[in-house]
Amino acid sequence: MEKRKDDKMSALKPAEFLYEIVKVYTPSGSESAVADLIVSQVEEEKGVECEVDEAGDVVVIINPDYKGSRELLLFSHMDTVHGEREAEKGKETISGRGAVDAKGPLASLLFASLCFTGKKLPFRLVFAGVVEEEISSSKGAWQLLKSRKPTLAINGEPSNTNCVVIGYKGRILVSGTARTEGGHASNPNQNSINQVVNFYNAMVAEFPVVKNSFEAVTASITKLTSDSQSPNANSAVSEFVFDVRLPPSVKCAKASVAISALAKKFAGIEIKLEERIDACETDLNSPVVRAYTQAMRENGLEPKYVRKSGSSDMNLFCQAGIPTVAYGPGDSALDHTDKEKILIKDLFKSIEVTKAVIRNLAESNKW
Structure with a gap:
């Protein structure tokens, strides 16, 4: 599909829409207000199908008349971490809880997809705003994987306009x-506190030390409480949580066996392994990666390929065998902070880049 001058941004105004959804506080499990805003915006578009599924996801089919099997899914999450913060809109920025993670990327993907309303594409184009990404359930992503069969997927997450995320680490939560x-x-x-620390140190030492941070197994003690009531008394009972991050070379199953076996060597230690998800890495030759490479260059950007130490719903899609990348405006270093802000120019630039991605994929028959 050729790039045409009449490619519309849609009658909707992206910056105003982003400001409206950032104003709404939507911690995980309370996303319905943003879902309603998406629905009300999409209802202005003719020929588009929109529904809220049983999980609470908003699913928008841009070209429902397409009857083939190929599908490109653009999705991002509507929920944020806890901590309400007043939204602000200036001449150049929009700030507030979720502006970066991930309402900016969500708005970017929504408006890029709406630009193709009424146009013929050689695949089904679907946008989805999903629920509960910021908690372990990933309820919205699991529902999408249950109800849809996308050929390729784009996950809206902050990457800056010239970076595409091709990999995320895996994760195991060790509570005990x-x-x-x-x-x-x-x-x-x-x-008991000393015993927790000894177990933690032994667990970290169980895995090889490597210079490349993406290829390293890392762990953080994210919770440690004890029953000690006195500064000169030992704790008899301590509860803990370790957040363990895994590279693609270390599968959750292998790491789980090693951690469980190690725990048995420490008297009084009992553990439970939760939220086990493997790392993911999409091939640079994947059609969706190539489409972003071309799109960025068409928009005057030099593409960079990023592998992140966190995890996202992209892990689940890659695990299901769906080539997926993450892309969106915003600096991920601001995720979950009180300094979240999006440059309005980056919002518009990211929309143009993803529009070009959709056009590039429409021109390609290699997927």
């Missing part, structure tokens, strides 16, 4: 309890 006899602090061997 340590029990010792407790007693006087002069006997450190009976301190």
